[in-house]
Amino acid sequence: MALDRCADDPRPFIEGAKATHPSLIDTEHRLAELYHVTNVPTMIWIDERGRICRPHDSQFGTDTFSEFHHKHSEPYLEMLRAWVRRGEGALDDDESRRLQPPVTEESQLARAERALAWHLHGRGATEAAARHFARAGELAPRDWTIRRGSMPIQGENPFGPGFFELAGEGAPEYALEGITPTRDAETDATS
Amino acid sequence: MPQSFTLIDDGRADEVQATIADGRVLLSDEVVRTTLGWELKPEGLCRGDVCVPVRNRGALAQDAGLDLEELARVLDRPLAIDVGERAAALAEPALDRSAALHSLLAPDFSLPDLEGRMHTLSEHRGKKVLLIAYASW
Numbered sequence: 356m357a358l359d360r361c362a363d364d365p366r367p368f369i370e371g372a373k374a375t376h377p378s379l380i381d382t383e384h385r386l387a388e389l390y391h392v393t394n395v396p397t398m399i400w401i402d403e404r405g406r407i408c409r410p411h412d413s414q415f416g417t418d419t420f421s422e423f424h425h426k427h428s429e430p431y432l433e434m435l436r437a438w439v440r441r442g443e444g445a446l447d448d449d450e451s452r453r454l455q456p457p458v459t460e461e462s463q464l465a466r467a468e469r470a471l472a473w474h475l476h477g478r479g480a481t482e483a484a485a486r487h488f489a490r491a492g493e494l495a496p497r498d499w500t501i502r503r504g505s506m507p508i509q510g511e512n513p514f515g516p517g518f519f520e521l522a523g524e525g526a527p528e529y530a531l532e533g534i535t536p537t538r539d540a541e542t543d544a545t546s
Numbered sequence: 547m548p549q550s551f552t553l554i555d556d557g558r559a560d561e562v563q564a565t566i567a568d569g570r571v572l573l574s575d576e577v578v579r580t581t582l583g584w585e586l587k588p589e590g591l592c593r594g595d596v597c598v599p600v601r602n603r604g605a606l607a608q609d610a611g612l613d614l615e616e617l618a619r620v621l622d623r624p625l626a627i628d629v630g631e632r633a634a635a636l637a638e639p640a641l642d643r644s645a646a647l648h649s650l651l652a653p654d655f656s657l658p659d660l661e662g663r664m665h666t667l668s669e670h671r672g673k674k675v676l677l678i679a680y681a682s683w
Contacts, residue, residue, distance in 0.1 A: 364682040377665040379657035383557045389653035401652045401675040458644040467626035467637035513683035
């Protein structure tokens with residue numbers, strides 16, 4: 356599920372991967388709303404009965420950005436194979452509940468503000484959209500689906516200075532730790 | 547004089563008629579019933595068998611319709627509103643979303659693929675599913 360502006364944003368990744376699984380486009384952030392996802396990538400396991408059995412893992416399928424987030428994909432992929440083949444690694448219900456990031460009045464109001472901002476952006480009301488994106492970000496300062504996700508919508512580089520400023524405030528509840536700017540990224544951002 | 551107003555709920559944007567007066571957005575009973583499913587009755591705001599008590603009926607029910615902000619407050623629904631742009635968005639109450647997630651039943655959804663073909667999570671019942679939220683950003 357790509358939380359992107361349009362199908363063309365993730366198209367190169369989807370076509371490049373030649374994936375046989377469904378690769379879906381989520382411009383309205385339905386997944387973020389329904390599962391309270393606050394950053395990407397987020398992995399969620401659902402068992403055969405349709406029950407969440409491992410919520411909100413911040414994990415990666417490749418090592419492309421390992422130097423940023425200090426996570427490696429192989430241990431997670433191994434865990435995933437063990438679950439698929441042998442049913443290992445599913446969490447019990449209490450643990451799964453404990454790992455759900457808390458939903459608050461503010462985080463829900465932030466989703467309403469984001470939905471309104473996205474709609475206003477779509478009809479060309481850019482200034483009004485910017486106000487509501489900003490309000491959403493104030494209400495949910497650690498929600499990167501809102502704060503970082505709205506950067507490309509507003510013409511800002513999501514790998515630029517704004518992102519490193521955001522990362523400097525601290526990571527989302529369940530996500531990346533220890534992100535520091537690299538020379539390359541800073542150069543990209545100003546070019 | 548009613549004018550066009552966009553009401554976003556549950557990922558869907560509806561164009562409705564609303565009266566805007568003194569910075570307030572007023573929706574007719576008909577609009578509230580057809581777009582949100584609620585109806586103001588003597589016992590409160592009702593949808594199906596569920597009725598929510600309305601303490602301040604005067605604030606909710608105006609001459610030109612139901613006050614949107616008051617309606618959201620009574621239903622405990624977070625509301626983002628831009629009167630100037632004539633648009634508003636509702637979100638799920640935090641308690642409802644929290645309870646849904648704590649049930650551990652994976653919320654169902656339908657989303658399009660690159661070709662616009664819709665896929666629904668519940669079609670995969672009986673198999674393990676890995677949901678990956680990612681983005682180009």
